[in-house]
Amino acid sequence: MAAVHYRFAEIDGHNLFYREAGASDAPTLVLLHGFPTSSYMFRNLIGLLADNYHLIAPDHLGFGLSSAPSNDDFDYTFDALTDLTAKLLEKLGVDSYAMYVQDYGAPIGWRLALRSPDTVTAIISQNGNAYDEGFVDSFWKIVRAYQAEQNDETEAGIRFALSKDATKWQYLTGVDDETLVNPESWEHDYALLSRPGNDQIQLALFRDYATNSPMYPAVQEYFRNSQVPLLAVWAKGDEIFGPAGAEAFTRDLPGAEIRLLPGGHFLLESAVDEVAALIREFLGRIPTS
Amino acid sequence: MTTIHYRTADIDGQSVFYREAGSVDRPDLLLLHGFPSSSFMFRNLIPRLADDYHVVAPDLLGFGFSSAPSIHDFDYTFPALARIVRGLLRHTGITRHAMYVHDIGAPVGWQLALSNPQSITAIVSQSGNAYVEGFVNSDWADPHAYDKGVDSESDTYDVDFDAIRQQYLAGVADPSVVDPDTWWRDYTLMSRPGNDLIQLRLLRVYGDNIRLYPAVQQYFRESQVPLLAVWGKDGPIFGPEGAHAFTRDLPGAQVELLPGGHFLLESAVDEVATITRDFLKRVIHQNSPTNHTTR
Numbered sequence: 085m086a087a088v089h090y091r092f093a094e095i096d097g098h099n100l101f102y103r104e105a106g107a108s109d110a111p112t113l114v115l116l117h118g119f120p121t122s123s124y125m126f127r128n129l130i131g132l133l134a135d136n137y138h139l140i141a142p143d144h145l146g147f148g149l150s151s152a153p154s155n156d157d158f159d160y161t162f163d164a165l166t167d168l169t170a171k172l173l174e175k176l177g178v179d180s181y182a183m184y185v186q187d188y189g190a191p192i193g194w195r196l197a198l199r200s201p202d203t204v205t206a207i208i209s210q211n212g213n214a215y216d217e218g219f220v221d222s223f224w225k226i227v228r229a230y231q232a233e234q235n236d237e238t239e240a241g242i243r244f245a246l247s248k249d250a251t252k253w254q255y256l257t258g259v260d261d262e263t264l265v266n267p268e269s270w271e272h273d274y275a276l277l278s279r280p281g282n283d284q285i286q287l288a289l290f291r292d293y294a295t296n297s298p299m300y301p302a303v304q305e306y307f308r309n310s311q312v313p314l315l316a317v318w319a320k321g322d323e324i325f326g327p328a329g330a331e332a333f334t335r336d337l338p339g340a341e342i343r344l345l346p347g348g349h350f351l352l353e354s355a356v357d358e359v360a361a362l363i364r365e366f367l368g369r370i371p372t373s
Numbered sequence: 374m375t376t377i378h379y380r381t382a383d384i385d386g387q388s389v390f391y392r393e394a395g396s397v398d399r400p401d402l403l404l405l406h407g408f409p410s411s412s413f414m415f416r417n418l419i420p421r422l423a424d425d426y427h428v429v430a431p432d433l434l435g436f437g438f439s440s441a442p443s444i445h446d447f448d449y450t451f452p453a454l455a456r457i458v459r460g461l462l463r464h465t466g467i468t469r470h471a472m473y474v475h476d477i478g479a480p481v482g483w484q485l486a487l488s489n490p491q492s493i494t495a496i497v498s499q500s501g502n503a504y505v506e507g508f509v510n511s512d513w514a515d516p517h518a519y520d521k522g523v524d525s526e527s528d529t530y531d532v533d534f535d536a537i538r539q540q541y542l543a544g545v546a547d548p549s550v551v552d553p554d555t556w557w558r559d560y561t562l563m564s565r566p567g568n569d570l571i572q573l574r575l576l577r578v579y580g581d582n583i584r585l586y587p588a589v590q591q592y593f594r595e596s597q598v599p600l601l602a603v604w605g606k607d608g609p610i611f612g613p614e615g616a617h618a619f620t621r622d623l624p625g626a627q628v629e630l631l632p633g634g635h636f637l638l639e640s641a642v643d644e645v646a647t648i649t650r651d652f653l654k655r656v657i658h659q660n661s662p663t664n665h666t667t668r
Binding site for chain 1: 378550
């Protein structure tokens with residue numbers, strides 16, 4: 085197996101953790117994780133791609149093994165997380181790359197693309213939305229209620245998302261054979277969510293998530309103008325981002341490849357081989373400069 | 374990548390977590406983890422063996438995702454941990470198996486071998502001692518010093534984050550290849566209420582294992598079980614002398630000293646997998662024609 089390196093970089097005074105594998109002169113693929121996990125979600129995918137690609141998977145600030153300054157000391161927004169990611173890539177000398185985005189990774193990835201469209205060679209979205217379609221209402225109505233008004237009732241509702249039960253639900257919902265999902269996944273995430281003050285960080289990002297939908301028209305315009313190669317590889321059983329969000333990409337990117345697979349929000353837990361094969365095939369068609 | 378199943382079984386009223394991979398009609402291989410880890414330490418090894426072996430890796434009671442009853446509800450001794458593992462072997466229909474033992478997985482494995490020598494087809498020991506040689510002084514100033522009796526209510530155990538981290542990093546030339554999830558995970562699990570006392574109890578009874586070594590060595594002499602000692606030669610706890618010592622009673626033992634530390638699989642899983650495959654192929658497939666000799 086290609087060696088995976090576990091590294092830290094200091095960015096704006098914060099310690100950012102990232103996994104790195106593959107030859108530095110191979111095409112770069114940046115892996116951007118979702119809520120409430122970290123680059124941990126890519127632990128198996130990295131090994132399956134590192135022979136052909138240079139992989140970089142950062143933990144967003146407040147997640148995984150990156151620093152998690154308190155919400156009083158850092159203004160947690162998707163813009164701010166994007167700033168740190170951009171600076172990390174700059175520090176690592178990455179100026180042309182494909183990206184794999186999932187969940188929260190998507191709004192960070194879209195911001196990177198909007199700031200510097202020419203650096204993005206291809207996009208793989210795994211349950212990472214750029215359209216209002218596919219938001220599953222049973223989940224999002226709780227988030228929207230909290231975004232609309234922060235009171236005891238709406239906060240109590242959204243705090244369920246920080247519980248161990250909800251974390252486990254995110255991993256198991258939509259998966260046929262639950263024995264395929266490593267319990268470490270939700271235990272790992274839950275342990276990190278349970279750190280003192282991490283709840284305030286996550287609540288801040290739930291509030292700021294409201295900035296993403298208003299950005300979608302600009303993202304869609306970027307898709308139309310760039311015709312960036314895009315693979316939407318989507319778990320059909322995700323009850324947060326449904327398949328309609330995958331199909332929607334073809335509206336602005338007629339050449340987008342849409343693959344709906346059995347599985348849940350964290351598709352890589354039960355179908356990493358299938359996803360890796362689709363990625364290799366997709367990226368194999370992208371000319372590298 | 375090989376499919377790994379994450380399962381639990383009820384054994385003697387305890388929930389025992391185990392990873393299982395590979396076809397059940399392949400030769401069985403039991404993986405027994407060390408302190409303070411769990412079957413997590415085998416996460417990268419399992420896919421490298423599961424095409425040829427039926428691999429079962431339990432979390433010992435008190436570790437990982439298995440139940441961790443308090444010391445008042447379960448008598449944590451190495452024979453008791455082994456009894457639970459035997460229950461799991463019955464549960465999974467395993468009667469004869471090879472075993473890979475690491476650290477405290479070794480005394481658990483020796484219990485299995487002594488109670489039923491015929492059930493063991495081969496042994497891979499990775500920093501799992503059966504001799505007093507090789508206890509690194511800095512870590513084991515006197516292994517018997519732990520053995521000073523149990524049950525003082527004032528007995529406390531300091532779960533030290535840096536000490537756990539050092540178990541993973543000491544002896545590793547390039548620390549950037551060691552996944553920090555390892556020590557974070559161990560630290561999180563050891564920080565559960567009451568888990569410190571479980572670990573302390575196991576340290577206090579560790580001396581029982583050392584007193585068992587003569588019996589284990591006699592088992593080696595009588596059985597001449599095929600044994601591979603694959604050792605992180607720069608580890609901070611069990612030095613290479615512990616690997617060489619096996620040849621005293623098992624002249625045919627294969628001893629492989631590799632650069633690396635106590636958790637050798639974190640930095641050298643490919644090398645260990647290759648050595649283990651070659652060893653098992655040589656000793657199991659040849660000796661057991663009824664087992665599958667074709668690939």
